[in-house]
Amino acid sequence: MEGTCNSCKKASSELKRCAKCSTTLYCSRDCQKTDWKMHKKICGKQAHERPGSGGEPSAGTTSSPPKGLEKPIANPFTRLDAITYLHDRPEEDVYREYSVVIDAYRLRVGDEHAFEGKTAESSISGFREFLRLAASRAGVLPPWWDAEKQKACEDFGVDSSRWQNINRAVQKGDIIEHYGDPRFPMQLRMLAEMVIGRGIAGNNGTQTRKMMAAMENGGMTGMHAGMVDALTGNVSALRT
Structure with a gap:
């Protein structure tokens, strides 16, 4: 052009x-x-x-995040609720150049350390298990995902030259700064919850996810902005 x-x-x-x-x-x-x-x-x-x-x-x-991906995700919470969050996405965003999958795993490891006292140590074996679980959950990974894509994702995840390196710890603030969106950590946490099968410290983010999806679709228009901030600042009912 x-x-x-x-x-x-x-x-x-x-x-x-x-x-x-x-x-x-x-x-x-x-x-x-x-x-x-x-x-x-x-x-x-x-x-x-x-x-x-x-x-x-x-x-x-609504689209999110404003930076850090090849294409922002349209109505992300609606797509999370429909289990189509990673569908119709460029491969670069899912597991290659920017890798939503890798960052969901990294943030989950950090959350488990902060809220559950687990050792904050990512590993290739832990990441492989995360990907295996993701593949076992119907609809979580895009239809084009296969063993070859998983191997490539694993290789990207241990590339020390990349920001999305599983051996590099991240917290909520790191994700917000990198992607420029205070709501993006919540999306990654909800994606990880779908993969793992439970929220942090036993919390369930279903109600929050559905509430955010309703807001994206014009429902709950009277919700106060402070409530929105509270939702985006929490892992279910936990404070970060």
Whole structure:
């Protein structure tokens, strides 16, 4: 596409659009990251103003997170509730370049240490078991997932050059900073809960998930903003 990078102002015919608003142009991911502080002020508005197309979020659709993935996830809590959270996603987002699966595992390990007193140590054997459980839960992994994809995900998970490295501990604040979205840790926690089969310290996030999904679909419109903040700041009923 012909145009000018919104960050470095370089003219090019190979620019890429912001995945969220599909309007602003960049020549590289570095330029996009550099410009995010300014662009985030108008990104959401541009996303809602453009017509929906090609599966991208359109008017009335909530998308998350604003950065850190190839494409933001449209109505994430609705998709979690329908067990389609990882469906129709680029492979880069599921297990390769950005890896929602790896980060869900890493955050779960950190939560189990913080709330259950377990040793905060990720391992390839633990990660393999996490993936095995995910594959055994109907609908959790996308239809294209197979043994080859699992092996590739395992290899990415132990690559020390990547931010998504299972041997690198993360907490809620790390996830928020990396993805720019205070609601994203909750999504990863809910995904991990589906995989493990239980919430942290025996808590069940079903009610919270359904409440967030209802809000995305126009229900509970009178909910006070403070309640939303409380929901996004908790693992079920636990404070972080």
